[in-house]
Amino acid sequence: MIPSRRAGRLALAVPAFGAIGLAAPAAVLAHTLNNTYQSRLPLIVYLAGAAIAVGLSFAFLLIADVRAEPPNVTAGRVPPRPLRWLLRGIGLIGWLWIVAQGIAGGNGSGDITTLFLWVYGWVGLAAVAAFVGPAWHWLDPFTTLHDLGAGVLRRLGVGSWATAEYPAGLGRWPAVAGLVFFVWLELVGNGAGPRSLFIVVVGYTAFTLAMMAQFGRDTWRANGETFSVWFGLLGRLAPFTLVGDPGSDRVARRPFASGLLLGGWRIEDLVLVGIGVASILFDGLSQTQPWFDAFGAPGVAIKTLQLAGFAGLIVVAALLVSRLVGLAATAAGLLPIAAGYLVAHYFTYVLIDGQRIVVALADPLQQGWDIGNLGWAFFEPSSAWLPPGLVWTVQLAAVVGGHMLGAWAGHVVTARTSGAARGERRHRQLEVPLAVIMVALTTLTLWSLGQALVVEAPTNASATAATFAVPATQPRSITRFSPLPLSSSTSWSATTKRG
């Protein structure tokens, strides 16, 4: 038996290798260009390198037949009260701010709904959930509102009522439905203005509170509330985790990514992860030139069908692989990929568009104010400080690291669940489809990311410029790193000129 310490060491070593191995070339070659990374290596070299790295990590894992045991963390400590209250306060203030701005009807680049729901929430909190710990457990404004409401009702003398039993057959499917909705809203319904987003937030709050009242707060959070379920799933990676009964506040430390080895995977989890991977991949691919050439800029209905088709394909593929390799292995293999893609595609979005909080602070209700006359309302997000070479390095490391971690988790879980003895061939063959899919996904993702960022430089400059340039026919400005909806389109690679 290999101690779980080994698992943690490996879990760290694998992505670390990805980061080191790939950071080196980019660091060597980084040209701090304004909006593209002028690499002297053709994109294909990176793609081949990444594919080889992922492929070889599978080979090494199989040859060495790495084993690991899931961590056994039971003890834990409740975080200090001030921290818990701070997080709860931040979550509640964020929610109240969204409501206040929505009621006031303001709309500008300091739009707080977009900022909190998409930039800090969908992307930022997901990253925190995956790489730090269960901050959402306390940030979650729905839970705080529920607790406040319950407190008020108690004061009013309204007794508590017995909650309905949660139908076992529902599983986590309500959360899947919610994820589908939010993914659609993010990628297709992004023409929706802040007004619509505000309505969504209020509607979702009402729905969540009603379901919490119906089935119990913790039951609904564990099964139905999309953000809690999705962030909780990503939290299998995190070094800090909630332990104990549902609703417990105790947090324990464990090796990064070791939570992937724990049991308890449900088919809904795999579907959630599949949708997560598919949506990010779709977002990247649908902004590339070949995609544009093939499909143009479709309307809402067509794009909905495209997204559904693409996500359906990935989810079905994941389900098929899970028939071969097992549910736990497939889900554990895909989850780090989803986290890696999230970082690769969206970290610039948080770093750049997240700066709009400055505008929101100066004009909280978007009424044309500039509180303190500091000029903060006139702030425009800057990307000048972020070298594209670094962006490309992080993207490479995140995608390749996510896949390598996925390869490790997939292998270790397969080895454990198949019950194969060390060195036995049985489960090795099982992993081949997983390896093939991973190498393909790595290449595809990096290719889509590289389209907008990596410009081949020297010898055949004119030819590559034509290949990589975004066409004038494309009806929108290049918001490659602002793929989520924003009221104003200034972003990474767009010019500062607006409108």
Next chain:
Amino acid sequence: MSRHRHPPARAARVAATAIAALALLALPGAAAAHAELDSITPADKATVDGPPSSIVAVFTEQLDPAKSSLALVDASGAVIAKGGTVDPNQTLTLNVDAAKIAPGVYTVRWTSASADDGDLDHGTTTFTVAAAPSAPPSAMPTASSAGPSAAPSLPSIGPSPSTAPTTPASSTSDAVIPIVVALIVLAALGLWLLRGRARAGR
């Protein structure tokens, strides 16, 4: 489905209906309309002889007077004047006390809200008041389209010929180094894993 499967089905229906309702509400609305700066006097980056008595900004749309404003800011960041009156010609005028304006560089911060949907837009322009005491205060002719410009401190991110880098001559070592590094790291990882296996297998 048998009778006792009823509750889940109903709950699922409720959930589905609620989500469908949300989806309908969230359908893309009308495109946001911005009242963008069409022209401004004094023009952006212009030098004027003597202090202007007013700042006049013309926008591409009718303005919401409650949310639209101009602010004149001196080089130290102090606000000299703020506010302005909106007239139906999509124009926002800020009268300033010329006596308060010494020679120097000034920034105009404009905030526009479309009368149509209240969408906010922001921008800044600058002008310089030259130390030319003999010249009478005169407003510059309205310049054509100052354009919504970024604050001068923000570098333009757009691809422009002047920022195109001069690419150093390519050398093969550039491509070889990373590949060698990656191979060494891979080999090291492989060895480490194999050694661990040999030890564990013993």
